[in-house]
Amino acid sequence: MEKTDVTLLIGGEAGQGLVTLGQLLAKSLVHAGYSILVTQSYQSRIRGGHNTFAIRVSTEAVVAPRESVDLLIAMNAETVTLHKAEVADGGLIVADEAHGTETDGCLVVPYQQLGETRFANVVALGVVSVLLGLDQPLVARSLDDFFGKKDHEMAEKNRQILTTAFDWCDQQTVAFEKLPPVAKPIQRMVMNGNEAIAMGALSAGVKFCSFYPMTPATSIALNLAAQAGRMGLVVEQAEDEIAAINMAIGASFAGVPSIVPTSGGGFALMTEGVSLAGMSETPVLIVVAQRPGPATGLPTRTEQADLEFVLHSGHGEFPRAIFSPGTVEECFWLARKSLEVAAKFQGPVFLLTDQFLADSSRAVTPFDIDNLEPIDPGIETDASSLPYSRYAITPSGVSPRLLPGMTKHLVVAGGDEHPVDGHLTEDLSIREVMVEKRMRKEQGIIAEVVPPEAQGDERPDLLLVTWGSSKGSVLEAADQLRNETTRVGTLHFSQVWPLVPDHFLQRFQDAGKVVCVEGNAFGQLARLIRRETGFAVHSRVLRYDGLPITPEYIIRELGD
Amino acid sequence: MVTIEDYGKYETAWCPGCGNFSILDAVKRGLVTSELEPHQVLFVSGIGQAAKAPHYLNTNVFNGLHGRALPVASGAKLANPNLKVIVESGDGCNYGEGGNHFLAAIRRNIDLTLIVHDNQIYGLTKGQASPTSEEGLITKAQPEGVASAPFNPIAVAVAMQASFVARGFSGMIDHLAGLLKEAMAHEGFALIDVLQPCVSFNKVNTFAWYKKRCYTLPDEYDPTDWRSAMQTAMEWGDKIPLGIIYRNQRTTFEKRFSVLQQGPLIGRDTDFGELKKILEKFA
Numbered sequence: 001m002e003k004t005d006v007t008l009l010i011g012g013e014a015g016q017g018l019v020t021l022g023q024l025l026a027k028s029l030v031h032a033g034y035s036i037l038v039t040q041s042y043q044s045r046i047r048g049g050h051n052t053f054a055i056r057v058s059t060e061a062v063v064a065p066r067e068s069v070d071l072l073i074a075m076n077a078e079t080v081t082l083h084k085a086e087v088a089d090g091g092l093i094v095a096d097e098a099h100g101t102e103t104d105g106c107l108v109v110p111y112q113q114l115g116e117t118r119f120a121n122v123v124a125l126g127v128v129s130v131l132l133g134l135d136q137p138l139v140a141r142s143l144d145d146f147f148g149k150k151d152h153e154m155a156e157k158n159r160q161i162l163t164t165a166f167d168w169c170d171q172q173t174v175a176f177e178k179l180p181p182v183a184k185p186i187q188r189m190v191m192n193g194n195e196a197i198a199m200g201a202l203s204a205g206v207k208f209c210s211f212y213p214m215t216p217a218t219s220i221a222l223n224l225a226a227q228a229g230r231m232g233l234v235v236e237q238a239e240d241e242i243a244a245i246n247m248a249i250g251a252s253f254a255g256v257p258s259i260v261p262t263s264g265g266g267f268a269l270m271t272e273g274v275s276l277a278g279m280s281e282t283p284v285l286i287v288v289a290q291r292p293g294p295a296t297g298l299p300t301r302t303e304q305a306d307l308e309f310v311l312h313s314g315h316g317e318f319p320r321a322i323f324s325p326g327t328v329e330e331c332f333w334l335a336r337k338s339l340e341v342a343a344k345f346q347g348p349v350f351l352l353t354d355q356f357l358a359d360s361s362r363a364v365t366p367f368d369i370d371n372l373e374p375i376d377p378g379i380e381t382d383a384s385s386l387p388y389s390r391y392a393i394t395p396s397g398v399s400p401r402l403l404p405g406m407t408k409h410l411v412v413a414g415g416d417e418h419p420v421d422g423h424l425t426e427d428l429s430i431r432e433v434m435v436e437k438r439m440r441k442e443q444g445i446i447a448e449v450v451p452p453e454a455q456g457d458e459r460p461d462l463l464l465v466t467w468g469s470s471k472g473s474v475l476e477a478a479d480q481l482r483n484e485t486t487r488v489g490t491l492h493f494s495q496v497w498p499l500v501p502d503h504f505l506q507r508f509q510d511a512g513k514v515v516c517v518e519g520n521a522f523g524q525l526a527r528l529i530r531r532e533t534g535f536a537v538h539s540r541v542l543r544y545d546g547l548p549i550t551p552e553y554i555i556r557e558l559g560d
Numbered sequence: 561m562v563t564i565e566d567y568g569k570y571e572t573a574w575c576p577g578c579g580n581f582s583i584l585d586a587v588k589r590g591l592v593t594s595e596l597e598p599h600q601v602l603f604v605s606g607i608g609q610a611a612k613a614p615h616y617l618n619t620n621v622f623n624g625l626h627g628r629a630l631p632v633a634s635g636a637k638l639a640n641p642n643l644k645v646i647v648e649s650g651d652g653c654n655y656g657e658g659g660n661h662f663l664a665a666i667r668r669n670i671d672l673t674l675i676v677h678d679n680q681i682y683g684l685t686k687g688q689a690s691p692t693s694e695e696g697l698i699t700k701a702q703p704e705g706v707a708s709a710p711f712n713p714i715a716v717a718v719a720m721q722a723s724f725v726a727r728g729f730s731g732m733i734d735h736l737a738g739l740l741k742e743a744m745a746h747e748g749f750a751l752i753d754v755l756q757p758c759v760s761f762n763k764v765n766t767f768a769w770y771k772k773r774c775y776t777l778p779d780e781y782d783p784t785d786w787r788s789a790m791q792t793a794m795e796w797g798d799k800i801p802l803g804i805i806y807r808n809q810r811t812t813f814e815k816r817f818s819v820l821q822q823g824p825l826i827g828r829d830t831d832f833g834e835l836k837k838i839l840e841k842f843a
Binding site for chain 1: 602615660831836837
């Protein structure tokens with residue numbers, strides 16, 4: 001049988017250009033029509049350490065990472081030692097002859113002979129491309145796109161080395177089956193979760209981003225900053241996270257959709273600001289890209305352990321919505337949706353992603369942006385009743401919003417309890433009215449909740465429940481577990497708050513066994529579901545070692 | 561014609577005799593002489609007795625968190641540079657809780673006016689030391705006297721070459737109103753530290769204490785001379801200088817954003833043609 005699904009893992013030190021190699025391969029594979037899914041694992045350092053860039057590539061759609069490796073591209077000796085055991089039967093190790101690896105199941109590449117050390121990643125690109133069956137012109141084009149504009153001499157040098165590597169590898173007899181070609185490649189993009197969040201936010205009309213750098217959230221701000229001039233937005237690196245959220249609140253109060261990307265520790269500093277957004281009823285989107293905590297934890301790894309934190313962040317009570325995209329596409333659409341919900345219900349909204357999804361490049365069908373519009377910022381141009389009151393009492397709890405300086409009417413807002421005019425009050429009867437006004441907005445938010453996505457068998461024997469980035473692995477595990485005697489269903493929450501039991505409880509009750517799969521140690525979604533519905537899931541598959549949940553992991557854990 | 565009445569008259573929560581009343585009067589006069597209409601102005605404040613001041617003005621107000629007025633104001637200014645944004649809050653709010661934002665705002669030279677009510681004590685929380693309290697000041701929280709040296713906001717601002725640094729006194733309303741007018745007209749970050757007594761909690765730095773020490777800088781004083789400004793900034797004790805201590809013409813923060821040169825961000829279209837081109841890069 002033809003091998004249509006290959007996982008390759010590139011390993012080496014930071015500074016060896018392995019991300020560039022990985023990205024070039026990813027792009028070439030997608031141009032050739034394959035589906036891909038990237039998993040990046042790196043250490044918190046600029047040089048050295050052990051980093052990996054894995055690509056699962058297939059002629060069919062890929063939704064999850066794989067643990068076993070078919071092609072191990074070792075840029076140093078350590079990679080062979082560390083990952084040899086992961087190499088599947090029929091797999092191949094591509095190593096440098098300088099590392100003196102044994103020849104069994106190993107393609108030894110004379111890197112020194114094929115190019116100078118600093119071009120080792122281009123040599124590897126050529127070799128791996130031949131092994132996978134990629135056409136040289138296609139790979140050369142990816143290389144040109146990457147280096148071409150920067151430096152013509154460099155581009156030429158890269159092309160030469162690529163040719164040398166292709167020629168060398170074509171002469172080798174290697175027991176590794178090439179991927180079957182894709183007959184009619186459809187055009188797709190290579191995009192990761194953070195890029196998709198940035199693009200989704202731009203499409204929604206985001207005009208302000210304030211942030212303090214923190215892995216794995218930083219690239220959202222960097223992607224926005226790169227387009228700030230063209231798309232007309234201001235991106236400001238604030239002095240700290242507290243400033244970042246308060247700036248976004250100020251910008252939003254003045255009238256522009258605003259986004260604040262951060263990660264757990266930085267978000268911890270922002271929580272008073274979250275509460276201010278709730279009280280002042282100012283729209284703001286906070287993207288929390290999760291990594292393992294507590295404290296600094298594992299800065300460059302992945303986890304889904306900030307659900308409870310985000311849900312309860314900010315003192316006092318106010319409505320909120322929390323989205324948790326499961327795919328790169330969902331990152332784009334939910335970034336838009338979350339900005340829309342923030343604007344419509346005037347308060348803080350969250351997008352929970354994580355390092356795995358943030359850095360996971362995938363083949364993505366281009367978004368149909370021809371039919372898109374920016375979100376409605378929910379701003380009136382004149383007062384519907386006078387005197388204008390920022391916090392007018394309405395049945396929906398949403399008060400008509402004017403902007404300061406844009407009309408003759410004055411806008412008074414803030415974090416103290418206030419009567420309708422926004423000024424200070426200590427009148428306790430007003431307090432009650434205002435709490436209820438704010439709380440009424442939750443009904444509107446609930447009416448717009450994205451229901452969890454059900455796939456697989458109805459009334460299953462086994463129902464796998466998950467949220468956020470674990471989606472693909474759960475889907476794939478379900479496919480593998482399904483057989484003639486076992487019906488398996490899945491349920492993925494791309495919005496984890498508010499929970500609407502009507503959307504899922506019946507499905508839980510109809511299932512034989514309900515298992516919640518999530519990347520944390522407490523089983524946070526399972527706890528939340530129990531709190532909100534009384535339903536206790538029967539079992540949990542949890543992962544908290546810093547790595548993404550894989551289909552193999554789920555199946556192993558279920559077997560135990 | 562803008563009048564004092566346009567800015568309203570409100571009942572306040574302040575103690576009788578508080579320096580805040582005079583500062584509020586001077587602020588109104590500064591606004592009126594600057595010919596700013598209430599809807600053109602946004603006041604942003606934090607928390608403290610001083611931070612309540614904008615609530616006693618008929619204008620746009622955002623009253624945020626303790627220490628965080630400057631970031632909110634900066635965000636609002638970047639979103640809509642046409643707004644005249646004024647931050648008004650106390651010494652604790654700006655120099656203590658919000659110290660990092662104070663430094664960052666000076667570095668940015670964002671076009672904001674920062675009015676700091678500086679009474680060298682925490683009034684709202686009933687009499688603890690503030691960042692500007694003098695060493696040795698005895699309070700219920702510092703029964704052995706304040707152990708830290710006082711923060712000198714003027715010296716810090718001058719050292720960082722803030723583009724407008726001034727000191728006023730609530731007991732000299734005309735002078736203060738004049739400073740406020742100059743600060744509001746200044747393009748860039750303008751700090752006015754306003755000395756004021758706290759009649760309830762600061763029994764050392766009283767009205768008489770300030771009155772005896774404050775003097776206005778002579779006409780021949782050159783606020784563009786940074787070295788002499790540094791010296792003036794360090795003057796404190798028997799004689800306290802009032803006036804514009806330092807000023808320069810640094811480029812404002814907003815001018816450095818090319819997108820802001822085409823006007824405010826508010827209401828700006830999202831260019832889907834451009835977005836399409838950006839997305840094509842991912843193909």
